[in-house]
Amino acid sequence: TVITSDIDALSREVQKFAEIKQQQITNLNQRENYRREFLGNVSHELKTPLFTVQGYLLTLADGAIDDKNISKKYLKRANKGVERLIAIVKDLDLISKLESADLSLNKEPFNILELIQGVFELLEMKAKKRNISLHFNKHYVYPIMVIGDVEKIEQVITNLLVNSIKYGKKGGTTMVSVEKIINNKVLIKVIDNGEGIKKEHQARLFERFYRVDQSRSREQGGSGLGLSIVKHIIEAHNEQIFVKSEYGKGSEFSFTLEKLKEF
Ligand code: ADP
Numbered sequence: 001t002v003i004t005s006d007i008d009a010l011s012r013e014v015q016k017f018a019e020i021k022q023q024q025i026t027n028l029n030q031r032e033n034y035r036r037e038f039l040g041n042v043s044h045e046l047k048t049p050l051f052t053v054q055g056y057l058l059t060l061a062d063g064a065i066d067d068k069n070i071s072k073k074y075l076k077r078a079n080k081g082v083e084r085l086i087a088i089v090k091d092l093d094l095i096s097k098l099e100s101a102d103l104s105l106n107k108e109p110f111n112i113l114e115l116i117q118g119v120f121e122l123l124e125m126k127a128k129k130r131n132i133s134l135h136f137n138k139h140y141v142y143p144i145m146v147i148g149d150v151e152k153i154e155q156v157i158t159n160l161l162v163n164s165i166k167y168g169k170k171g172g173t174t175m176v177s178v179e180k181i182i183n184n185k186v187l188i189k190v191i192d193n194g195e196g197i198k199k200e201h202q203a204r205l206f207e208r209f210y211r212v213d214q215s216r217s218r219e220q221g222g223s224g225l226g227l228s229i230v231k232h233i234i235e236a237h238n239e240q241i242f243v244k245s246e247y248g249k250g251s252e253f254s255f256t257l258e259k260l261k262e263f
Contacts, residue, residue, distance in 0.1 A: 168194035
């Protein structure tokens with residue numbers, strides 16, 4: 001009986017070992033598929049603006065350059081393509097840093113109201129171009145001190161506001177609010193009355209390169225990485241991000257941050 005139970009124990013160990021190995025292989029395969037898909041997406045994203053730039057340059061070289069007005073127009077369009085390439089590469093760079101294991105957050109206390117006000121000022125022109133008015137609904141008197149990586153949280157607010165301007169209704173409104181909630185947290189909301197997002201898309205919005213409408217996103221200069229960057233940053237802070245949206249009515253993106261106790 002001693003030997004039988006030893007063999008039983010040994011065979012359980014072997015079984016457990018085999019299961020762990022199988023799981024490791026599955027994980028590796030998943031990661032490999034993910035990597036392949038990502039590379040495919042990246043090259044596809046880069047191809048479109050590259051071909052645009054090439055098209056304009058070739059047309060110029062074929063003779064369009066002799067007409068001053070046309071060459072000016074084509075050079076401007078080629079430059080738009082280059083700007084898109086730069087935006088994509090910048091976002092890719094950011095995402096690769098965020099995904100590397102050594103993402104170090106530079107956490108410090110800062111006034112969230114001041115930060116939002118600063119982003120508003122930077123985006124004022126962009127909002128004006130689409131005739132969108134930006135409102136900041138401050139429920140509280142200055143300041144609200146939170147703890148986080150200022151630069152990265154600024155990126156989050158910028159990305160959410162830029163989206164609300166891009167996908168907001170022309171002549172519409174974007175509203176940002178900061179609310180204190182339980183457990184020393186604040187909830188920051190970015191609300192627009194734009195096109196909204198159908199339920200079936202909402203769960204996938206935070207995936208890299210996921211867009212509801214490819215051509216609309218590209219035409220607006222989007223890399224398709226904005227919300228995945230936002231999610232990464234919020235999760236690195238161990239905080240949460242939410243989306244509520246009604247198709248045709250508008251969207252609300254919100255996230256939590258840790259508040260300094262005395263504020
Ligand atoms: P993009 O560069 O395409 O804007 P994002 O990751 O920032 O990439 O957003 C992903 C997609 O989510 C967008 O292409 C758009 O379809 C949708 N989306 C994001 N924000 C909004 C919003 N405020 N209103 C409507 N749709 C939005």
